[in-house]
Ligand SMILES: CC(C)[C@H](C(=O)O)[C@@H](O)C(=O)O
């Protein structure tokens with residue numbers, strides 16, 4: 001039985017849970033340990049106007065209504081803290097090492113980047129946490145992925161690291177496990193990068209991912225809105241320093257990779273494990289119906305090269321890659337260049353705070369000069385629950401985490417990459433290596 005320190009909620013998976021507890025006359029046990037935001041169904045333009053899509057409007061309004069009724073803090077549209085749940089919580093200092101955190105959302109694994117036990121739950125479990133602030137669970141198994149050495153500087157990014165790991169291990173490799181990412185590559189990584197990696201743990205089937213908290217973690221948290229202050233912070237750091245894995249600890253599964261061998265990655269298929277180095281060709285597998293089906297959906301052939309293929313859509317956003325560091329990377333690449341005319345680019349910050357930082361750091365001007373516009377925060381084309389959809393049969397180079405059939409719109413074809421590769425593609429209008 002786990003006691004839950006923080007319960008994050010959004011508009012998609014909470015309404016039925018509210019109905020469940022209301023229907024049984026059960027009050028929300030600890031409303032102050034619940035934080036809500038609107039992200040999946042929000043438009044990314046004209047957020048000050050009423051939401052046009054009727055279903056989205058209803059979904060978002062229902063969350064506000066439920067939160068008000070149950071005394072839960074909600075960062076709705078127009079609030080400076082609103083954003084994708086996995087972006088806004090860490091950047092406000094809500095996510096802290098050693099906490100137990102849940103959300104009715106599979107990418108809750110993101111918060112594990114802080115040495116937090118964080119995982120996605122189903123709607124009936126959301127109701128259980130509402131009612132009791134606790135969860136009954138099967139104890140997960142332990143897996144460790146160590147990446148030693150150093151990454152190729154300014155070329156290989158955290159997104160490439162996780163796409164590489166999943167392409168090597170497969171999308172079921174983590175089933176039933178929590179994964180710890182260890183080794184120099186993660187020690188050297190920024191918090192934004194660590195979040196990108198932990199975010200995609202679920203894409204290898206793991207319940208959660210985590211990275212030992214260290215000075216990078218503490219520096220990131222310090223001074224944030226909901227972080228402990230002064231002496232309290234110092235006391236927490238003493239505790240947080242005790243959280244890392246003991247030397248000689250046992251794992252049920254262990255993998256090791258050499259970071260210097262990792263290259264920029266791209267996916268060619270319909271699950272995140274179908275990834276290759278961007279310079280490679282699509283593999284030539286025989287007698288594999290699911291592989292054939294994926295290539296068929298994607299309109300690709302075995303042995304084909306992806307570099308140089310014309311691309312009309314680029315999406316830079318999602319809880320994997322929509323943090324300020326991602327936009328800094330993209331801005332520094334496109335500075336002084338121009339967006340290709342054939343490209344329709346959606347640049348969607350993960351939160352209002354990221355949007356504000358883009359403004360304050362002068363990045364907006366760089367984007368606009370290059371022919372890009374910045375949208376308002378939300379999940380957007382990551383799964384197209386709002387109006388941001390990719391048309392049928394079109395390719396979209398996307399910084400998100402899932403390339404499933406129809407994920408970005410019916411018949412849309414997603415190729416997952418890092419923000420840097422997406423930026424380079426938006427500039428040249430074809431799949432580009434940096
Ligand atoms: C809508 C939500 C339940 C879903 C999830 O849990 O992951 C979404 O965020 C996604 O990325 O597919």
Ligand code: SF4
Pocket residue numbers: 039040084105107318319320378379382383400401
């Ligand atoms: S950005 Fe995408 S992956 Fe993340 S929570 Fe939203 S829909 Fe899910």
